[in-house]
Amino acid sequence: MKKQMRKEMRIGLLLFAATMVLKNFGILPEFLHSMFLGLAICFELIGVLSEEKYRRLKAWKKSIFN
Numbered sequence: 001m002k003k004q005m006r007k008e009m010r011i012g013l014l015l016f017a018a019t020m021v022l023k024n025f026g027i028l029p030e031f032l033h034s035m036f037l038g039l040a041i042c043f044e045l046i047g048v049l050s051e052e053k054y055r056r057l058k059a060w061k062k063s064i065f066n
Contacts (some may be wrong), residue, residue, distance in 0.1 A: 009047025
């Protein structure tokens with residue numbers, strides 16, 4: 001059975017890659033670079049959670065915003 005990557009992991013990897021490209025061209029200020037890298041790491045950590053912990057996190061988030 002082939003597992004699909006979660007959308008959070010894809011977003012994190014894309015954000016990380018985009019941040020690195022912009023950093024190499026000198027377009028991105030250091031503050032924004034650090035902020036986007038932190039956000040990318042957060043998305044990647046959520047993307048690698050086990051299924052049980054991922055569902056608990058989603059339920060917790062849903063309970064806060066409802």
